[in-house]
Amino acid sequence: MLDTSSIELSIVMPCLNEAETLAVCIDKAMGYLKRSGVVGEVVIADNGSTDGSQLIAEERGARVVAVEAKGYGSALMGGITAAYGTYVIMGDADDSYDFDNLEPFVERLRAGDELVMGNRFRGGIEPGAMPPLHKYLGNPVLSTIGRMLFRSEIRDFHCGLRGFNRESILSLGLVTTGMEFASEVVVKSTLGALRVSEVPTTLKKDGRSRPPHLRSWHDGWRHLRFLLIFSPRWLFLIPGTAAFVLGFVGVMLLGFGPVVVGRVGFTYSSQLYLAALTVVGYQSVLFAILTKIYAQREGFRIPRSRNFDRLQKRISLESGAIVGLLLFVVGLGVAVAQLVGWASNDFGPLEAGATLRAAIPAALLMMLGAQTIMAGMFLGVLSVGVKRS
Secondary structure: OOOHHOEEEEEEEEOOOOOOOOOHHHHHHHHHHHHHHHOOOOOOOEOOOOOHHHHHHHHOOOOEOOOOOOOHHHHHHHHHHOOOOOOEEOOOOOOOOOHHHOOOHHHHHHOOOOEEEEEHHHOOEEEOOOOOOHHHHHHHHHHHHHHHHHHOOOOOOOOOOOEEEHHHHHOOOOOOOOOOHHHHHHHHHHOOOOEEEEOOOEEOOOOOOOOOOOOOHHHHHHHHHHHHHOOHHHHHHHHHHHHHHHHHHHHHOOOOOOEEOOOOEEOOOHHHHHHHHHHHHHHHHHHHHHHHHHHHOOOOOOOOOOOHHHHHOOOOOHHHHHHHHHHHHHHHHHHHHHHHHHHOOOOOOOHHHHHHHHHHHHHHHHHHHHHHHHHHHHHHHHOOOOOOO
């Protein structure tokens, strides 16, 4: 019996009814271990197969780990957690990945890299192995977005063949259960300052006769949603700041009278919509700031910046309440002045244009003030010390 403490490499394959191709994948992985002399094991993370995949795996000398929680990410995390190796190489059991040639991954892992991604575009994609939608749109676009948002060097975010230091990856606190697990590994490794590299690998045509589990648009959206939500700067802060500045400046300019640009005139209705844009933008900025403060205090691995750290030191429940109250009082003062003016006119008819030009900015300031006060109160809730187990 193999001493588990001597295992250097665990080759983990997620499995859900892969009887057609599982045996050949295991044979290739076992063949690599035998030829290379690497002390290792093959782990099949079975996600509830009903086609006899478990028996096939055991007959081929693999270790089967039953994973009850459904999903690609759940299956892989179950296999990674149960693996004995210092290093793990994961790959799909559909005979599309090159388990015969894992040496480039092992070399980089032994050199100290903590995540080694395969790059199918550098290694070669067999005709028919990747749908045109994935090859020319899905993978390139999502990988480009990932590189832009997280300053990653990886050019194939979704390659299913990748190797990593087991302890390093487990320390990241991976939580996704579906196909977005592939993006989560790269994103959190990058944010966690792990040593990440990329090696060429090949992609063959899926060896199964049935359709793959992957759903192009559904799973693509899940990847994109994960990338955006995990980057509040690009999803909330930058768009929110742009909306707030554009809306606030526009509202204040129109407070002095109509603005004409060429043949287009802007007046009360434009001012009202710009006020709404200001509120939405301001709420987006507050959400981005509070989200990042919460994430940092909870120990999430997100990028830090000196500017944000300085801002965080200056904002508190008290400062938020003071700033919010000042905004609210200014807006309320304008409203009261209008009310007094209306009363002096014996509550008679008012000139609509002048009234709206002042009322809209006043209402805007009151809303921004109330939002600021509530954001400060929420920040106060976040700052309450609690005892953690």
